[in-house]
Amino acid sequence: MSIIEFKNVTFRYESDDEGVVLAPAVKDFSLSIGEGEFMAILGHNGSGKSTLAKLANGLLLPESGEVIVDGMDTKNEDDDIKIKQTVGVVFQNPDNQIVATIVEEDVAFGPENLGIEPAEIRRRVDESLKLVGMYKYKNHEPHKLSGGQKQRVAIAGIIAMEPRCIILDEPTAMLDPEGRRDVMNAIKRLNRELGITVVFITHYMEEACEADRIVVMDDSRLLLDGTPKEVFADTEKIRSIGLDVPQTCVLAKMLKNDGINLKNDLLSIDELVENIDDLLKGQ
């Protein structure tokens, strides 16, 4: 069963200048995201991938077509709160998502808005902070944390609302490698341990490879949709739209072009090493 469904969605932003009509940010886009999936959305700047995140929980409403969240149309205002509780969105800059001056109070912000009992809020806050590994910082001030820590607090703030799906819009773009790894691990745990649907918008290939399904956006449209192996097998197409291909894929492709008989769907370094090792043994 799908939790979010885009049906022929078109959306365009309004221009600041009167009378100017901008090109659509998302054009005739259809996609079905299944419950429990771990999906990555790839695309270079301006391909429309961030707009998708805002369309998915009703922050933006489509110009034509419809977005259905768990059977509810995002255009229906009565379901607005329920939709936002079902689909949580984490944005790129952690600084601009944290509301309170103490970590645990910020995590409590969502559940408080939903009018949940204080004891239950406490339980959710503690659990969410433990899940992202920030429990021991619960009494800290957010501005004293590193970028990666702040982003994990922002994620905890969304988890505390107990959503069924989380959309993360380039959550690692402003982080250092260590912060990026911590955030990535927290996201993987959400999907594997809690079964939350994760939609992960990124332009880092290595991160996208962690997902079960990759959707590639180009020029406001869906270009490719498949498992990481299927998507990266098409090296030329990925490159033609200005995206990088994981280095293992590039190396495998070069070796193949030189007549070495490697498999088609190599993604991780281990797989490549193993395959080369097998070939050498076979000789």
Add this chain to the structure above:
Amino acid sequence: MIKDITIGQYFPMGSVIHRLDPRTKLLFTIVFIVTVFLANNFISLFFCLLFSIVIIGLSKIPVKTVIKGLKPILLIIIITSILQIAYVDSGIVLVDVWKIKITSGGILTAVFMALRISLLIVMSTMLTYTTSPTSLTNGLDRMFAPLKKIGIDFHTVTMIMTIALRFIPTLIEEVDKIMSAQKSRGASFDQGNLMKRAKALIPLFIPLLFNSIRRAYELANAMTCRCYNGGVGKTTMNALKFSSRDYMSILVMAGLIGGIVVLNIFCGEYNAEFTFNLAI
């Protein structure tokens, strides 16, 4: 230089004062301010001083920190004192050279005013020193919640305060960053006359303002994603509760204000000549 700003600075010492309900402390501060204004003679004011010393002692906040809080208003105290000395003409004439005439009454009034202003500032800063910004806004939120019945939505005000407090450190960091960026391109912020310096701040404030608007937009999105709808049906994780400590403090407050009123009646209104004679 920018890092010296102490607005809403909080020192978590975990003292008795820290554990009081923020509403009690807010009320306490208001009562103290009223009391200081009521105190119209040196003896009453001396009791207020004694009282604030006890509070500072109980709070475990270092005296040095408290005194440092007076720094920003030092200029105001000095100007007020000079004006008092220059204009009050009563008591014994101490200096009388050319147009300058200093009287004992002038000096005593100056001391009185300086002490009064210092007490007001010290106790107001004590409120922020011993109360975390969140608990302070929580207290204000709860205290003024009944205003909703007459159409004043105080929740919006406290939300704005929380966000302002939350973003002060972020914006200070940003100012530092922009300053470094401009300096690296040859801008100077501390040279030239006043006009030049003011002009040098324009390339600092325009990007700051621009970024703040962008931040506000993103924050609004993030808050909407977390089901914020203006505080309708909102609950609080750490609900405020009055304890016996708070009821005791209210008794102390009543005692303070009553005591000062009685002292005022006994000692009469402040009179420079009278006090001076008393001092001798």
